[in-house]
Amino acid sequence: MDNNQIKNESITRQEDDFAQWYTDVCKKAELMDYSSVKGFIIYRPYGYAIWEQIQNYLDRRFKETGHENVYMPMVIPESLFQREKEHIEGFAPECLIANIGGNAPIDDPLIIRPTSEVLFCDHYQKIIKSYRDLPKLYNQWCSVVRWEKTTRPFLRGAEFLWQEGHTMHETEEEARTEALKMLEVYEDLGRDVLAIPFSTGRKTDKEKFSGALETYSIEALMPDGKALQSGTTHYFGNGFAKAFGIQFQGRDGKLANPYQTSWGVSTRLIGATIMVHGDDNGLVLPPEVAPIQVVVVPVAMNKPGVLTAAREVEKKFKDAGYRVKLDDSDKSPGWKFSEWEMKGVPLRVELGPRDIEKGQIVFAKRNTGEKIICPLDEMIEKANELKKVIQKEMYERAFKYLLEHVTEVRNLDELNAVLDKGGYAKMMWCGERACEDKVKELTTATARCLPFNQIPFADTCPCCGKKAEKVVLFAKAY
RNA sequence: CGGGACGUAGCGUAGCUUGGUAUCGCGUCUGAUUUGGGUUCAGAAGGUCGCAGGUUCAAAUCCUGUCGUCCCGACCA
Numbered sequence: 001m002d003n004n005q006i007k008n009e010s011i012t013r014q015e016d017d018f019a020q021w022y023t024d025v026c027k028k029a030e031l032m033d034y035s036s037v038k039g040f041i042i043y044r045p046y047g048y049a050i051w052e053q054i055q056n057y058l059d060r061r062f063k064e065t066g067h068e069n070v071y072m073p074m075v076i077p078e079s080l081f082q083r084e085k086e087h088i089e090g091f092a093p094e095c096l097i098a099n100i101g102g103n104a105p106i107d108d109p110l111i112i113r114p115t116s117e118v119l120f121c122d123h124y125q126k127i128i129k130s131y132r133d134l135p136k137l138y139n140q141w142c143s144v145v146r147w148e149k150t151t152r153p154f155l156r157g158a159e160f161l162w163q164e165g166h167t168m169h170e171t172e173e174e175a176r177t178e179a180l181k182m183l184e185v186y187e188d189l190g191r192d193v194l195a196i197p198f199s200t201g202r203k204t205d206k207e208k209f210s211g212a213l214e215t216y217s218i219e220a221l222m223p224d225g226k227a228l229q230s231g232t233t234h235y236f237g238n239g240f241a242k243a244f245g246i247q248f249q250g251r252d253g254k255l256a257n258p259y260q261t262s263w264g265v266s267t268r269l270i271g272a273t274i275m276v277h278g279d280d281n282g283l284v285l286p287p288e289v290a291p292i293q294v295v296v297v298p299v300a301m302n303k304p305g306v307l308t309a310a311r312e313v314e315k316k317f318k319d320a321g322y323r324v325k326l327d328d329s330d331k332s333p334g335w336k337f338s339e340w341e342m343k344g345v346p347l348r349v350e351l352g353p354r355d356i357e358k359g360q361i362v363f364a365k366r367n368t369g370e371k372i373i374c375p376l377d378e379m380i381e382k383a384n385e386l387k388k389v390i391q392k393e394m395y396e397r398a399f400k401y402l403l404e405h406v407t408e409v410r411n412l413d414e415l416n417a418v419l420d421k422g423g424y425a426k427m428m429w430c431g432e433r434a435c436e437d438k439v440k441e442l443t444t445a446t447a448r449c450l451p452f453n454q455i456p457f458a459d460t461c462p463c464c465g466k467k468a469e470k471v472v473l474f475a476k477a478y
Numbered sequence: 479c480g481g482g483a484c485g486u487a488g489c490g491u492a493g494c495u496u497g498g499u500a501u502c503g504c505g506u507c508u509g510a511u512u513u514g515g516g517u518u519c520a521g522a523a524g525g526u527c528g529c530a531g532g533u534u535c536a537a538a539u540c541c542u543g544u545c546g547u548c549c550c551g552a553c554c555a
Binding site for chain 2: 017019023028034037038090091093094114115146148149150156203207208209210212215217231232234264298299300301302303331334335336337338339341350353354355362444
């Protein structure tokens with residue numbers, strides 16, 4: 001095989017150029033394509049199907065926890081956006097604004113939603129009158145637009161798909177609980193669906209969402225040592241409620257402002273999944289999120305009986321509830337193996353004349369490459385077992401990587417060394433913004449979160465030498 | 479938004495310095511052959527050289543602008 005062919009048939013190795021590997025996988029696994037506007041991508045069927053799996057899981061969990069889906073307009077009058085000061089200041093630099101309608105200028109220009117807090121508040125102001133109207137637990141699936149300067153498929157787009165929950169509560173405590181509860185739903189998604197261990201915690205004031213009192217996040221560590229903020233939940237207090245005049249009559253007959261949360265995850269989760277699990281042969285998808293869970297590749301397909309047997313295998317998997325594909329295309333088996341590995345299908349079934357004779361099939365696991373021979377009549381049971389094993393192996397591998405890349409640092413030299421190498425630097429922090437800024441200046445890393453399990457391991461802040469009680473994770477971020 | 483690289487058929491590319499009929503591989507199509515890790519052989523189709531101007535008898539090639547991708551910064555849920 002000459003040089004051209006090698007280049008053409010395969011993707012950049014992770015080791016050579018991780019960013020290029022990522023782009024190659026996105027394109028060659030047919031997850032997306034670029035459009036003619038920078039930062040706006042086409043979600044191709046295979047990529048969109050991954051998002052649909054994430055949606056299916058979350059939508060079920062949201063409904064189980066009492067939430068209802070709604071749909072808000074995609075445009076926000078600029079005047080409405082101005083109501084909450086911190087919020088508009090945070091988002092103004094990245095808004096896309098429409099100011100022509102038909103052929104006439106629009107007096108109050110329309111902001112294409114970068115997030116929908118103000119739309120929900122504007123509506124809540126009209127429908128919340130009494131404590132009996134609370135809580136309001138709304139969610140919407142939509143896309144938002146943020147005019148980003150640097151864009152990358154799934155990781156940072158000018159437009160991306162997401163869900164945004166917006167809730168209103170009678171009491172502060174109930175709202176605070178909601179913000180933490182939804183963060184747990186996201187953690188479950190990571191563990192049970194995406195096989196990604198998230199680091200969870202609270203954001204520093206510097207990093208929190210514009211207008212929120214508290215921001216919590218799920219952070220995932222990528223193989224290049226950078227952290228990816230993969231989802232956030234926010235507790236707002238009643239700041240927006242006051243700004244938007246949302247009032248209800250309480251049980252005591254007095255008027256009060258309700259307490260608010262919002263929370264969201266986006267198609268960035270697809271990017272996280274690609275990076276956390278992928279390898280030099282392409283995508284590696286966890287079974288729960290894979291659009292195709294089992295691919296059946298017949299060998300010597302034109303020999304009598306092979307295709308018939310392969311169709312039976314396909315049907316049995318389908319009947320057992322699997323998302324299964326029979327690849328009866330006119331390609332060689334070797335080509336198909338590589339193709340479906342690129343696309344990350346977790347389990348491959350090989351079936352040829354030799355297997356038919358022996359009444360067996362061959363499983364191949366995408367995550368380890370392992371091949372397992374299995375009697376035909378135990379096929380589904382074995383697949384059920386392998387599905388669990390694969391999920392577990394993938395999660396544990398990612399978890400091990402995470403644990404190996406959290407390092408306690410006690411001075412600035414150690415901090416620098418850890419952040420240079422990649423991963424999280426766990427540091428004691430005095431809580432001062434100045435020290436957080438200093439770390440960024442020295443290392444370009446940012447505070448990812450204050451982990452929930454705060455176990456102090458030193459007394460002083462490495463930046464200023466003052467007393468430190470907070471444990472914070474720093475990392476370079478996407 | 480600053481610095482750098484790149485843009486030629488679906489994909490990957492040669493040609494550009496020194497202007498003169500568009501190069502090769504993969505893929506695609508046709509037929510045969512093969513099938514347990516990207517089969518083999520034969521034949522065929524496929525291009526406004528990212529886009530827009532300019533210089534010239536003549537532009538993929540030179541000049542200007544613009545759009546896009548990647549990298550490094552800055553910025554950013």
